[in-house]
Amino acid sequence: MIRMTTTPPDDSGATPPVAAGPDPVEGTATTGQSDRAQYGVCAFLALVGGLVIVDAARTGHAISAADPIGPKPVPILLGVLLLVVAAIYAVDVARGGAGEPEAGEDVDLSSPIDWRTVLLLIGAFLVNAVLIDRLGWVISGTLLFWGSAFALGNRHHVRNLLIAVALSLITFYTFAIGLGVNLPAGVLQGIL
Amino acid sequence: MDNLGNLLDGFANVLTPMNLLIALLGVTIGTAVGVLPGIGPAMTVALLLPVTYGMEPAQAFIMFAGIFYGGMYGGSTTSILLNTPGESSSVITAIEGNRMAKAGRAAQALATAAIGSFVAGTIATLLLVVVTPPVVRFAVSLGAPDYFALMLLSFVAVTAVLGASRVRGFAALLIGLVIGTIGIDSVSGQQRLTLGVPQLADGIDVVVVAVGVFAVGEALWIAAHLRRRAAEVIPVGRPWMGRQDWQRSWKPWLRGTAYGFPFGALPAGGAEIPTFLSYATEKKLTKHPEEFGRGAIEGVAGPEAANNASAAGTLVPMLAIGLPTNATAAVMLAAFQQYGIQPGPLLFERESGLVWTLIASLFVGNLLLLVLNLPLAPAWARLLRIPRPYLYAGILFFASMGAYAVNAQPFDLFLLLVLGLLGFAMRRFGLPILPLIVGVVLGSRAELQGRRALQLSGGELTGLIGGWVSWTVYAVILVMLFWPLLGRFVIRPVRERLVNP
Numbered sequence: 001m002i003r004m005t006t007t008p009p010d011d012s013g014a015t016p017p018v019a020a021g022p023d024p025v026e027g028t029a030t031t032g033q034s035d036r037a038q039y040g041v042c043a044f045l046a047l048v049g050g051l052v053i054v055d056a057a058r059t060g061h062a063i064s065a066a067d068p069i070g071p072k073p074v075p076i077l078l079g080v081l082l083l084v085v086a087a088i089y090a091v092d093v094a095r096g097g098a099g100e101p102e103a104g105e106d107v108d109l110s111s112p113i114d115w116r117t118v119l120l121l122i123g124a125f126l127v128n129a130v131l132i133d134r135l136g137w138v139i140s141g142t143l144l145f146w147g148s149a150f151a152l153g154n155r156h157h158v159r160n161l162l163i164a165v166a167l168s169l170i171t172f173y174t175f176a177i178g179l180g181v182n183l184p185a186g187v188l189q190g191i192l
Numbered sequence: 193m194d195n196l197g198n199l200l201d202g203f204a205n206v207l208t209p210m211n212l213l214i215a216l217l218g219v220t221i222g223t224a225v226g227v228l229p230g231i232g233p234a235m236t237v238a239l240l241l242p243v244t245y246g247m248e249p250a251q252a253f254i255m256f257a258g259i260f261y262g263g264m265y266g267g268s269t270t271s272i273l274l275n276t277p278g279e280s281s282s283v284i285t286a287i288e289g290n291r292m293a294k295a296g297r298a299a300q301a302l303a304t305a306a307i308g309s310f311v312a313g314t315i316a317t318l319l320l321v322v323v324t325p326p327v328v329r330f331a332v333s334l335g336a337p338d339y340f341a342l343m344l345l346s347f348v349a350v351t352a353v354l355g356a357s358r359v360r361g362f363a364a365l366l367i368g369l370v371i372g373t374i375g376i377d378s379v380s381g382q383q384r385l386t387l388g389v390p391q392l393a394d395g396i397d398v399v400v401v402a403v404g405v406f407a408v409g410e411a412l413w414i415a416a417h418l419r420r421r422a423a424e425v426i427p428v429g430r431p432w433m434g435r436q437d438w439q440r441s442w443k444p445w446l447r448g449t450a451y452g453f454p455f456g457a458l459p460a461g462g463a464e465i466p467t468f469l470s471y472a473t474e475k476k477l478t479k480h481p482e483e484f485g486r487g488a489i490e491g492v493a494g495p496e497a498a499n500n501a502s503a504a505g506t507l508v509p510m511l512a513i514g515l516p517t518n519a520t521a522a523v524m525l526a527a528f529q530q531y532g533i534q535p536g537p538l539l540f541e542r543e544s545g546l547v548w549t550l551i552a553s554l555f556v557g558n559l560l561l562l563v564l565n566l567p568l569a570p571a572w573a574r575l576l577r578i579p580r581p582y583l584y585a586g587i588l589f590f591a592s593m594g595a596y597a598v599n600a601q602p603f604d605l606f607l608l609l610v611l612g613l614l615g616f617a618m619r620r621f622g623l624p625i626l627p628l629i630v631g632v633v634l635g636s637r638a639e640l641q642g643r644r645a646l647q648l649s650g651g652e653l654t655g656l657i658g659g660w661v662s663w664t665v666y667a668v669i670l671v672m673l674f675w676p677l678l679g680r681f682v683i684r685p686v687r688e689r690l691v692n693p
Contacts, residue, residue, distance in 0.1 A: 052370055060382050068650060071377040075384060078373065085362050086363075092357075099621045102413065107419065114418070115416070132602055141589060144585075148585030148589070152415055152418065152585060153581055163582065175246075179245065
């Protein structure tokens with residue numbers, strides 16, 4: 001989805017302006033406090049830039065008549081640009097610049113980041129990634145959907161399980177069997 | 193009129209019972225998914241890619257055309273009935289549309305959006321048919337330096353012109369370009385940034401990147417800030433318009449189309465500026481100025497037509513030159529590559545049948561959408577009430593399925609999570625997503641063209657400057673880069689006057 005970049009010409013306030021309102025976690029420049037976590041982004045960009053340059057330095061020389069510049073210059077250029085952008089970014093943050101967190105239909109930016117939900121979702125996601133080849137999509141996908149619904153606060157465990165199983169079975173039969181998409185049957189091979 | 197013959201052949205391909213069914217399926221699921229809150233057109237296309245994996249290219253393209261327009265239309269339904277739109281192109285539609293809905297005129301707002309989208313989509317697709325062949329003829333004459341310059345233009349345009357903060361845009365672009373560099377260099381065969389991981393040798397699939405930053409990133413971001421009280425959905429019956437609504441709508445539709453198509457076709461156009469211009473124009477020309485801000489139908493008809501026309505416009509550079517100018521086009525480009533099809537001027541020579549089938553199915557999809565949406569609007573409105581845990585659990589579910597299905601390796605799921613966390617962080621810190629996607633999609637091609645240009649000149653940097661085309665493009669890039677100086681003193685005051693009259 002594209003980030004909302006214009007402020008809508010809205011005068012009723014029905015669309016909450018993104019940067020408005022005091023926000024304990026995402027204090028923006030408008031609240032008078034700079035968003036210090038942004039320095040982490042600068043550090044990340046600089047780190048990636050450094051990594052790209054180091055990797056390019058280790059790439060073998062492979063210059064030929066058909067390729068006069070070889071595989072090195074482009075990554076080195078990207079790495080240098082990343083370092084430059086990281087520096088400019090840091091200056092921007094120091095001068096009080098802040099990016100607007102993305103808004104959306106279901107996004108309530110006045111609440112702090114709910115890390116518990118996010119970590120539980122990541123957990124459900126990883127369970128699927130680890131188990132998909134061993135147990136097959138029907139089981140791992142069920143766990144993924146059920147776990148995600150649980151993480152997002154739905155407590156109808158039995159109903160969720162039924163929905164999860166139904167979704168996994170429907171997708172498996174439509175995509176893997178019907179359309180020939182790669183989805184593993186896993187331990188249920190021969191049963192499904 | 194060779195092209196007319198080609199187009200008729202395209203229609204002949206689409207109008208078989210099987211293909212019509214696929215087109216109908218495409219617009220239906222495109223709309224259904226696009227209506228869901230939190231899912232914009234780009235994510236709709238990315239999430240629905242796996243649906244087309246088992247199909248023939250022609251059928252897959254017919255389906256894409258349906259998903260493309262369906263997703264666009266679904267987004268406008270959401271913004272009218274829910275307000276707070278997720279994508280910038282629907283922001284303007286939401287202003288008057290949501291007021292109309294609140295004032296009990298949801299049916300008329302949806303009707304003018306649906307019929308306006310149809311009118312704009314049909315005219316814009318006709319313009320696409322007329323404009324694309326000359327652009328292709330022009331593009332065939334371009335050499336490697338010109339392509340390199342055009343791709344640089346694309347990078348600078350999505351980064352510097354769209355979006356609020358340039359440094360954040362460039363940061364996103366560079367991350368995308370680095371992701372695009374990962375894998376074996378196609379010219380020299382050397383591994384770059386693979387960190388010794390064998391699965392990275394083939395590079396990261398664009399589909400995995402798109403699904404990761406759009407779907408997983410979005411789902412995690414929304415989960416972190418989930419509104420515990422469900423947003424209010426305005427109930428709606430079957431859309432219809434009275435005689436007066438028609439009288440007040442048809443001119444804004446045409447004007448919106450006139451704004452939307454050219455902006456969409458430009459490398460830096462997008463839908464944001466034309467919808468804004470259309471709104472400002474309608475506000476100025478209306479005979480009912482008192483209704484603006486309280487639900488004026490012109491304020492829905494114009495911007496919605498502009499939005500759809502610009503979507504069709506983006507297909508011109510995408511098909512003719514291979515340059516995506518918005519996120520949806522970038523994901524579509526990735527989908528084409530999935531089929532081993534490289535959009536660009538040669539596409540019209542090599543895969544002529546396929547392209548004209550795609551264009552014909554745009555017309556068909558547009559018509560089906562109108563037929564479908566007027567009676568089905570109440571059903572779409574009900575989709576907006578889907579419990580949020582199911583919605584976002586479902587997004588993660590389908591995202592995982594789609595990403596796994598690309599290469600059938602669990603490694604891609606870990607990659608998907610890393611990219612999802614990247615998308616999460618970008619949303620948190622206000623880094624735009626579009627430059628990243630364009631960087632991934634175009635990065636390696638830009639490098640290839642640049643190196644080809646240098647090969648012709650024997651490594652001299654002058655090889656990057658070809659004929660007058662690249663000169664012109666570099667001049668445009670410079671103007672864009674120095675635009676803020678102009679913007680600070682000219683554009684911004686004007687814009688503010690428009691926003692706060």
